[in-house]
Amino acid sequence: MTRTSQRGVSRRATHLLATLALAAGVATPSLAQDASGELVILNWQGGAEGDMWEVLEDAFVEQHPEISIRELEVTVQGDARGPMRTALLSGEVVDLIINTWPAFRRELAESGIIQPIDDLWQEYQWDEQLSQSWRDLGAVDDETYGLTYTYGYRSGIWYETDHMEQAGIDAPPATWEEFLDSFDALRGAGFEAPVAMPAKYWAHAEWFESLLLRTAGVEFAAQLAVHEVPWTDPQVKETLMTYAQMLEAGCCGSASQMFANDWDGEADQIFQADNKNYLLIGMWMNGRAKSEYGLEEGVDYSLFEFPDLGKGHDDTASVDAKELVLTTNGNNPEAAELFLDFMLSETAADILHENGYASPSNEADTSLLGPAQQIATEAVSGSQVQFVLGDLLPGDFVDEYRVQLQRFLQDPTEDTVDSVLQALEEQAQSSY
Amino acid sequence: MARPAAHSTAAEVNSQAMAGLGGGRRISLAPRGPRLKDVPAAWILITPVIVLFSIAVLYPLVETIRLSFFDIEGLRPAEYVGAGNYVELFFDAGFRNTIVTTLVFTLATTAISVSLGWFLAMLCAFAPGRTLPFRVMIFAAFGVSEAVSGYMWVSIFRPDEGGLLNTIVGVVSPGFSHAWLGDPGTALWAIIIAASWSAVGLPLMLCFASVQAIPKTVLEAAYMDGAKPLSIMRHIMVPLSLPGVRVAIFINLLGALRAFDIIYVLTGGGPVRSTETIGYFMYRESMTQFKLGYGAAATVVLLIAVLIISIPAIIQRTAGAK
Structure with missing residues (x-):
């Protein structure tokens, strides 16, 4: 083979390769189109x-x-x-x-x-x-x-509009104090336990997670998720003590009532049985309200943003x-x-x-x-967001986390809070 | 010479008689048949059983025991830890709690279902024909899947006034409402009642069959001697139905030890793990937390518990069998 012909072959091969490469680059989406x-x-x-x-x-x-x-x-x-x-x-x-x-x-x-x-x-x-x-x-x-x-949005509280009207509440509570005060108005309207607390499996942790963000901010919550701060940190304790205020205000009935239902059963208590009023749960509630209860969004039911705690982190949301x-x-x-x-x-x-x-x-x-x-969309776009804590925790820790929060619900005193946080920290030491 | 039991078969009586004649040494009158190894056809016939048994029982058993020596978390590679999982189980307060819960659940469920089944069998024995539909209905509950019956019991134990149990209690005490499954003090007993309801059919049938096997001549002789129905029940029917009761206890103990479905449906092991049995613990560790090695170790512990109950019972039931 002569040098010229070699060069010719080489050039043709280069062209062929270039063509194939080009074809491959362009062809991938078209191959997918032919899937x-x-x-x-x-x-x-x-x-x-x-x-x-x-x-x-x-x-x-x-x-x-x-x-x-x-x-x-x-x-x-x-x-x-x-x-x-x-x-x-x-x-x-x-x-x-x-x-x-x-x-x-x-x-x-x-x-x-x-x-x-x-x-x-x-x-x-x-x-x-x-x-x-x-x-x-x-x-x-x-x-x-x-x-x-x-x-x-996981920091939104769902409610039935009729219930608020019956209790004479014109606008959803914007602050924690207003939120706690609304319990009396709702009880006055015949609702014994205003907050639906689905503590059978995991949904009771939603309150802790939004309260944690509003108490300590997204960075602290992210650190807690990877155990860079201990569970015995004073900010975690402060979060649980705030949670305790809600329980002491008679939000949710007895612990056994809280443990009896998962979130869907508690949703039934609001939107079907008209027994309860507030439910902190994810956006899948929207689908259930429409498909299961046949309610009209914004007319029969709606949601409001998690109440402000005034601790400098009210621009946070769990997602x-x-x-x-x-x-x-x-x-x-x-x-x-x-x-x-x-x-x-x-x-x-x-x-x-x-x-x-x-x-x-x-x-x-x-x-x-x-x-x-x-x-919900406006709340997310206007907030510093943190992924829901329970989904970030290691698999063998998350179960203990939920059980310890159940223990807290049984007896929301400072002694229990200390014991719960100690137990969580001990489990975290072995899980991370 | 040993006295033959009232319900012994002729062959058993003959066998026992021959044992007495032989001065305690068992002598079989049956002609000695060919051994298994001498008959190729026998191997062909039992090979499918051996293969199925190996696939369905032996392999999972060996694999479970093997897994129990590994630390397996999620989808990550397994790491050999020797007896580490068993040591961890021993020091796991949660596991110790499940042992107590399992014991309470097993003993209570067995006691309730067997005693109730036995009692009903005694009553039915006085009028076997007329109580047939009644027995069929009770036994049907035994055939219902525990998951399905669990959902029925969920509606019975509903925490609000819409729950059947609360409604019934509410007749006496208006406005009564209790979260039976949400209260750690009542949740386990609620599950025990639900599980006993499902299980009562089998003891009923076993005890009833034992009573039916009592020779009519014995009962007729008692009547002719002027025995009252209660005396007949106490001195004849109860003692002679004991073999059926023993089988019922054995089967119910094994079933209760391995209980999972009804707990899963009714409480999911809660509240605060108050209804978590070893069976549920195994599920939680293996399937929820996906600690397969640790869950396998708990499975082996449960297997040992089952064997402790089963082996003496099997030896007793098969003693003397050829």
């Missing part, structure tokens, strides 16, 4: 949220008729991570996992079950739809794993988020990419909004948000 087959999603959500997922999946399949979706459903009462781990360890192969726990995302990433999506983020230009803060929320050690598709993570061993990564992209689309955002859930996507039409959702 077909079955997309498997590991889902643990039931009720109204589960129904919404069916609508989302139908809308996706309508856009991509060659793709079908199968949900691998795990059902659970309480923390869904157990059955999710069981499903994954027993060899179930899924393309996408719905996740809400930052600690679980790290666990999945460290065990190699999910993969970073930074390349996809760039390729699909998700920066145009999600701000950097949402990207940071789904990160593990500077790599992005989670694509947040919804978020929720949660749900994300999709991409597995490393899924059979249909192309369809999974398309679904991730779909979840930030206007279509998906509209479905979320119509079902009472907020979408973080810039494609979302916020005018579709209902009145309660508007209040």
